[in-house]
Amino acid sequence: MIKTFASDNYAGAHPDVMQAIINANVGHAAAYGADDYTTSAINKFKALLGDDIEVHFAYNGTGANVLGLASLTNAYNSIICSDLAHINVDESTAPEKFTGCKLVTVPTKNGKIYPEQIEEKIIRIDDQHHPQVKVISISQSTEYGTVYTIDEIKAISAVAKKNNLYLHMDGSRIANAAVSLQAEIKAITRDAGVDVLSFGGTKNGMLFGEAVVFFNTSVAKNFKYIRKQSMQLHSKMRFISAQFDALLTNNLWKKNATHANKMAQILKRRLQEIPGVTITQSVDANGIFALLPPAIIAKLQAVHYFYVWNEKTSEVRLMCAFDTTEEQVNAFADVALKLATQDTGL
Structure with missing residues (x-):
């Protein structure tokens, strides 16, 4: 049985990524991200997305999403997302367990959610009996393979800002979305008003590893503690970092x-x-x-x-x-x- 079309998760790693892992497998290197490979990968993220960002690596997509959302919320908050969102459908109860937040879903026919739908869910503000919405989370590309335009993301960001909310983006396939839009990743994330991005590597040629990118660095101050508590801090970080270094080299x-x-x-x-x-x-x-x-x-x-x-x-x-x-x-x-x-x- 051939499994080519089951998922892009079924694919192996790109040869350049595998070679990067082999190249990193030489001698000893400082643990937990205090190594040259991690420094190099973060610098390449900054070249792609801006010098004043923060970048942290995690094992997998669920981990990256949960970490990003946990950095934006308290346990009494809620998160607005599509009813098809990965955090709602395919990440079991991990988002609820590790954030303590309620997921408030918006019905969708094409994977996208829109400003007027989101605003309908922003209710009972400052009511102690009701979860207080704090984050809008969107997927790019969506679970239906559709892609938000830059204007659509900006419109959602405007709703977030108007209501003192954060905008989180699940970018497990962010590279596919950028190519589809013929735009740079910075243009469809940071420049469009995204606060925190889960940057996917696994579905785009890496063996394992995702990145949590903070454009709004004010919410990242406690990230290192949240990542450790969530068991997403890789001791041999160089083997995630080397993969991202390869992925961000020569536009791979x-x-x-x-x-x-x-x-x-x-x-x-x-x-x-x-x-x-x-x-x-x-x-x-x-x-x-x-x-x-x-x-x-x-x-x-x-x-x-x-x-x-x-x-x-x-x-x-x-x-x-x-x-x-x-x-x-x-x-x-x-x-x-x-x-x-x-x-x-x-």
Whole structure:
């Protein structure tokens, strides 16, 4: 069974990243981030996003999200997010457990949430009987593979500022979003009003590791204690840092994301040729959501595994990665076309 399209988490590490780990595996280096590899990686983040930021590394995406949110909140606060947000759907109860906050969800049909929806959830301010909203959290790209425009992010940031809230961005696929928008990451984060960013590495060619980037550094003062308490402080930090150093060298982050997005567009075109298949969302980044004929799903999964997003509607999710090939895309589409044609009798 081939698992190319199940998730970009299924992909291995980019060869340049693996080589960076090997290069870092020489001799001894100071622990907990007091090493030259970490200094170099942070400097590259600053070159990309601005000199006056703070950058801290974590093991995984859930850790980065929880750490960022915990830095912005107290246990009596609430966090507004999409009902499809990773922090709401796929991070178990980690956000609630480690922040103590209530997640207040906004229904979405395309993964995005909008200012008027957010404002409806900002209620009962200064009421001791009600959780006090403190953060708006958005995903870029979204769980539906769509991408917020710069203006859309600025509009949400304006709501946050007007109501004395923070804006957090889950950027597990931030590179794919930037490529989709043909914009620099700084333009769709810091310049658009984001306070804290979870910068994804794992889904874009790293073996493991994510970064928590503080544009609003005033909220980072207790971060080191929160990270340690949350068991996300890596002792041999150089092996996360070396990966980010490689990812941020010669625009590798952009090359990987560009390729993944390109493969998604090719797959989209091929799927549109198949009878009974409907693309349900705008293919902005590296994910395709589609309705497949129910009869072919299990047969297709047996050859090319992928996830069913909505069992009731037979909507599936197909993810492309930095190492997805055009040959793999065509092989998947050929099998899908054959099965769909047999199913419909065409």
